[in-house]
Amino acid sequence: MELPPRSAVTRDTRRLELFRARGLRIGVPFLILLAWQLLSITGAIAPETLPPPSVILSALKELVADGELQSAIVVSLSRAFTGLLIGGGVGLIAGLFAGLWKVGEEIVDAPLQMLRTIPFIALIPLFITWFGIGEGAKVAVIIAASIFPMYLNTYAGVRGVDAKLLEAASVFGLSRFRLAWRIILPTALPAILVGLRYSSGIALLALVVAEQINAQSGIGYILVNANQNQRADIIIAGILVYAALGIVTDLIMRAIEHIALPWRPHFAIS
Template identity: 80%
Template sequence: MNVPRFPSATLGLDPGTASRRNDDEAARAADPRALIDLPTREARRGSARQWSLLRSRALRVGVPLALIVLWQLASSLHVVAPETLPPPTVIIDALKELIADGELQSAIGVSLVRAATGLAIGGGIGLFAGLFAGLWRVGEEIVDAPLQMLRTIPFIALIPLFITWFGIGEGAKVAVILAATIFPMYLNTYAGVRGVDPKLLEAAHVFGLSSRQIALRIILPTALPSILVGVRYSSAVALLALVVAEQINAQNGIGYILVNANQNQRADIIIAGILVYAALGIATDLIMRALEHVALPWRPRFELA
């Protein structure tokens, strides 16, 4: 039976071994039935990964650039009136103006503190509520029904109530973000805890693990991917709620810049502020992806193409 022989470099071998290897290769070349060395599976996977990475980076960069070019062309050809949608060059000039004044840098810092505060409080409440309802039946009976009812209420509809309770200061703004981030965190945590494979729990009981050990060693690690999805979703919702919250008599922040631009009919600054919100959302998503990669190194990555 022919045994496949895999090629290797002859560098570093003694002359006798290299000569025998060359003779073997010549014999296989003369024999039409000799086996042909094919690329290994790892080599094919490596080239496929490189092509996938190159394609992903090209699409991520190329598509936004193509949209910006089309936007500029539409403005240059007067397909869209500059007063309605200023071209990208004007938006860049507006951003330079805000950066030169130092207004944008301070506004971003204030807005991020608001979003982070609301996310920390609301996400924390949602996390503990999800664990309480998922781990204990009495917790589900106490927490799940009220939260399922409250999550159907848009957080925007609660703004008048928050203004009545907290006034028009920072309290109302943080409360809006808090109310928006509780429910995504709760739902993902609850689903992750309740989605643990029953066979794992049965095996834990067979090995004599206590309820605390089961929760810490099986349920929480298994539910961690879903919990991190909740953190990622809640962080995105926090930025959406920030846009709304900063319309409540804001004296600083990105929303304050947009309000002033609206009063002065500065469409370029309004669009520049919207793009800053979008950039913050992309940065937040990248941070959450990195957090998932660090916290879940064991999770396999699967792609159809």
Template identity: 75%
Template structure:
């Protein structure tokens, strides 16, 4: 069989040139540049986003404190009305040196934790009872929906009548404030389970107990943790109110004495302590939520 032979000019090769040899690369040929991959670009964007977030979280409060100090130094604000940060810092050092602040923080946190444990526990079990069983919803939901419209501050005179002016009334105020956030988030989480998951459970023949433990509760866990986080913040808000009821110790006791002695610096220092406790509690709850939900994706629009 004859194979057609094409002229070497057609394919651009000299017949005398061996096929292994090719012309050397010209020095004018541009070198290849490795472009950044999508993963590297995303990593850089994530690092920049974290840096910007931390800078804003720290920079904005620091800027506000600096403006506050400048306004006090320039006599734009009367020191009797709003003491400068340096005076408030001195008041905090005074409270710490006496040991009064440390003891007050311990007492206040114990009150808040006791009320949160009891009220949050009641709200959790009520939410599960109403979410998992229809009869539970018929028994629990209507009374709690009615009671949650009553401000817990309005219940203080009633609690004083029931429990006196001791620790019982203070814990009862915190308890009443923390039940409803926990109940609502738990109930919404249980009832918000995807129906397709429940249908799949029926197809695989899971019992009601297995469905509750393996599908409903894990799916409702993010909402339950939101309820815990929200209830912990509400517990600190209720603590501020509760410690005004004839407090003999705690941060509220310090504020009452400072008000009687007209010490605005100690009053603001106590308010800042409440704020610091709130921030610390929220950070702890965020960490617990991150540990309990490692599978949940984290995303943002910008």
């Protein structure tokens, strides 16, 4: 009896693992939705409390048909991206400044460590006082939320560079600029990208809070109107849109990490 080649066994094993992984990723959410629908049909869950998936899907279709959802997503993403761009940029610069220079750590680290213990939600009344109830306050909430994950990961990544690499660079006579550009920044890049990923997720969480501040547009505006009209189906549909935006954002960040770090190994305990 001839045994199949080892490469063929490996390919078959990988296909089975891929099929199992995709099956679980798709099957488990589908089973949850099915159980939810069945419990609603049987009356175990009151539709006034938690509408079934079919009703929520109809609400989504209604929002899409009106064009309200598409315009709201554009507005909400614009707020989140603006806040992430400013807040993440500030966190990146502060993390590099504190990580690369001792004087930077002495200037920046202590104030930011104190400020990060303040929940960004607690700053909303202050932002309203400063910026009013318009777009400024909403973006400021997102900025305040997205600074610290970027700062902490950037700072930790820069300070976590192996000392042996720095010693080798000094032996080869690298200047401080070349040391930072060729050694420290590439080594800290994984931590920086993790910080970007965390900041993007926090920015979306802050967006949900920010859009409750007298929103006149965006997904939050849809939710406020639905709450006033007691439309639980539209409220849950809006929440699911927020969740979908979070998933898409995370996938984009994963793709950026994969492109920027092709050398990083990928493994998991099966």
